[in-house]
Amino acid sequence: MAKERYIPAAGAVVLRPGADGPEVCVVHRPRYDDWSLPKGKERPGESGPEAAVREVREETGLDVRLDVRLDSQRYAVPGGDKQVFWWRAGVLAEHPWTPDREIDQVAWWSVPRARHELTHADDVHRVEQALALPPTTAVVLVRHAKAMDRSNWTLVDAVRPLTRRGRQQAQDLVPLLGAFGVRRLLSSSSTRCVATLTPYARAHGLDLGRSSRLSEEEGSEDPDGVRSVVEELLEIALATGQPAAVCGHRPVIPHMQHALGLPSRHMATAEMVVLHVGPDGEALAVERHRPTS
Incomplete structure (x- = not known):
């Protein structure tokens, strides 16, 4: 018997x-003659956040920034099980959109209308959940991408570069960080951390801050210094409402996690932890993502 697919x-x-009051973006699908929320299948090698942003753009013409993660949804489809991952999102830009066979109408509905006219009860639940959660700002903790082994490097460790795989991981972080609309960047001063965030900084025309306090040489033995740097970044992100990302090293990551109120937990190379922080500075939700490269 063939194994059922996971979609x-x-x-x-x-x-x-x-x-x-708030308005909700809805789409009409002629194939099903229903009104629903924009969504679609992930492409091979694509992460959930990347897929959500792409599908919204394709189905509505909207560029969005993902916010807090919502409940996922799993149901049977012909040949397998489909799981839909959901986020709350805000609009960054609007582009011309042309109706097609998949989506022939896009509309903005009031919340009362969405409650009564969305075809599927699960969509109504997700709208209610999105509205019930307070505003959040994303703060992303990143471990640097794969670097050259220490044993193969003869110069000072601070300038040890990324490997080819690490450079690809750094490129793959660009759409992931972009899905959450990161606008402020901070890195350890070491080359492998700076190189991890540089592709994103260049793609979005952003300055990339550097701090030696986050380096392995200084940060490993100075948790107070690490905490001070990370807490300042968090305060700025909350004050401005601009999502931020900070990149560090394996020995320093536990101090950074502590500063963000996270339990100490191993992070793989190029892995990112996204905290959705509420107005009071408490993390309302946490999610983890990693490039597939």
Whole structure:
């Protein structure tokens, strides 16, 4: 008997301010003659956040920034099980959109209308969940991408570079960080950390801050210094509402996790932990992602 397929998909509850309160972006699918939320299947090698942002763009013409993660949804489809990962999202930009066979209408509905006219009860649940959660700001902790082995490097460790795989991981982080709209970057001053965030900084025209306090040489034995740097980044992110990312080393990561209120936990190379921080500075949700390269 053939093994049933697992089909990952992703979507978003896209909200915007309206004259009479929040409005929800909905789409009409002629094949099913239903009104639903934008979503679609992940492509091979694509992460959930990347898929959610891409599907929203394709189905609505909207560029969005993902916010807090919502409940996922799993159900049977012909040939397997489909799991949809959901996020709340806000609009960054709007582009011309042309109806097609998959989506022939896009609309902004008031919350009362969405409650009564969305075809599927699960979509109504996700809208209610998105509205019930307070505003959040994403703060992303990144472990640097794969670096050259110490045993093969003869110069000072601070300038040890990324391997070819590490450089690919750094490139693969660009759409992942972009899905959460990261606008502020901070790195250890060491080359392998700087190189991990440089592709994203270049792609979005952002400055990349550097701190020697986050380096392995200084940060490993100075948890107070690490905490001070990370807490300052968190304060700025909350004050400005701009999502931020900070990159560090394996021995320093536990101090960075502590500063962000996270339990100490191993992170793989190029792995990122996304904290969705509420107005009071407490993390309301945490998710982990890693490039497939």
